[in-house]
Amino acid sequence: MTTTTGSRPSTDTPSTPAPRARKFRIRSVGGMLGLTVVGIVFLLPFYWMFSSAFKPEGEIYRWPLQWIPSTIVFDHFARAWEAVPFAQFFVNSLIVTAAGSTLKVLLAVFSAYAFAFLRFPGKKIVFLAVLGALMVPGHVTLLINYMTIGNLGLINTYAGIFLPGLASAFGTFLLRQHFLALPKEVLEAAELDGCGHVRRLVYFVLPMSKPAVVTVALIAVIDEWNDFIWPLLVTNTLQARTLPIGLMFLKETEGVDQWGPIMAGTVLVILPMLLLFLFAQRYIVAGLAGAAVRR
Known part of the structure; x- marks a missing residue:
């Protein structure tokens, strides 16, 4: 008895895009x-x-x-520059932004390193307090900060403008999370080679955390440059004002119907931060993406 096996005719049809692919x-x-x-x-x-x-x-x-x-x-720029002392406002903003953002980043780096790699009593409680500071609106502390700066005699000074905002809870949190995501093998090898905490931070942690540090620095610079309420409260002379307050004086000087000089003054205020953001945006994406949440 013999059996024969026949091949089934091919029923393949030209492939068509799946419904899921079309939806995508x-x-x-x-x-x-x-x-x-x-x-x-x-x-x-x-x-x-x-x-x-x-x-x-x-x-x-x-x-x-x-x-x-x-x-x-370019007449609008000339009118805006002559209507208010924009040169003095630029100098004030540059000094406040440079000093305030530099100190803010340094404090965030050192505190984040301590939370990530050092052991000390109450570490978790202190870090929870830092996280709690993220939930407190900045305007809540305006009165006590003003009283403190006044008692120190720092009204109408650069230090009085940037000192209250030096502690950056967001920067500390972001850098701490990024430090925890660094490869432990590299840091352990550095420790075995005799590197102390300062050398580990300078030669290993910071080079591997460049995107996160740049992100924190950029946020700090923008915050200092655009701050309006606190410099308005802590300064009471025109020569001590910063650019955002100078823009308000420009509007009052020129009038609300003179949009040419007002727009020119606005361009002068936002252009430095816009160029800085465009230059550093690739670091922001890498810094925020690299700050993986670890417990």
């Missing part, structure tokens, strides 16, 4: 469209501000809107 493509296209719309919504005010700073006076108030200036003028 639709979602990707929808996400890109959504991001494009959101980007346009955020970019339009920036474009209008920059274009108004270089437009002739009549084109700022024209209807329908004049999106592209017919000619580029």
Whole structure:
């Protein structure tokens, strides 16, 4: 008895995209469209501000809107610079930002290293207190900070502006989480070679944590540069004011209907931070992504 086996005819059909793949493509296209719309919504005010700073006076108030200036003028910048002492405001902001952000980053680095690698009594309780400080609004401490700075005789001084904000709970938390994610083998090898805590921090921890440190530094610089409420309270003379307060004085000097000089002054205030952010944005993404949460 013999048996024969026949081959079943092929029923393969040309492959078609799976429904899941089609849904993924639709979602990707929808996400890109959504991001494009959101980007346009955020970019339009920036474009209008920059274009108004270089437009002739009549084109700022024209209807329908004049999106592209017919000619580029710089008169608004000259008017803004002469209306208020912008040069003094720049010097004040540069000094306060440089000193305040540098000290803030140093304190965050040292405190984060202590929380990550040192053993001391009450370590977890102190770190919980640091986390709790993240939940306290900054305006709650304005009165006690003002009384402290006043008793120290630091009203209308650079130190009086940046001293109350030196302790950065967010910077400490971010760097501590990043330090915990570093390879332990490298740090243990450095310890076996006789490296103390300072050498481990300077030659091993900081080079491996460059994105996180740059992120904390950039946030500190932007906070110091844009701070408005505290410098307004702790200074009472025009020569001690910083740029954000100077922009308010410019609005009061020129009037709310003089948008050319006001927009030019706004460009002068935000342009340094905008350029700094564009330069360091790749470090921000790496720094935030590298700060893995570990227990």
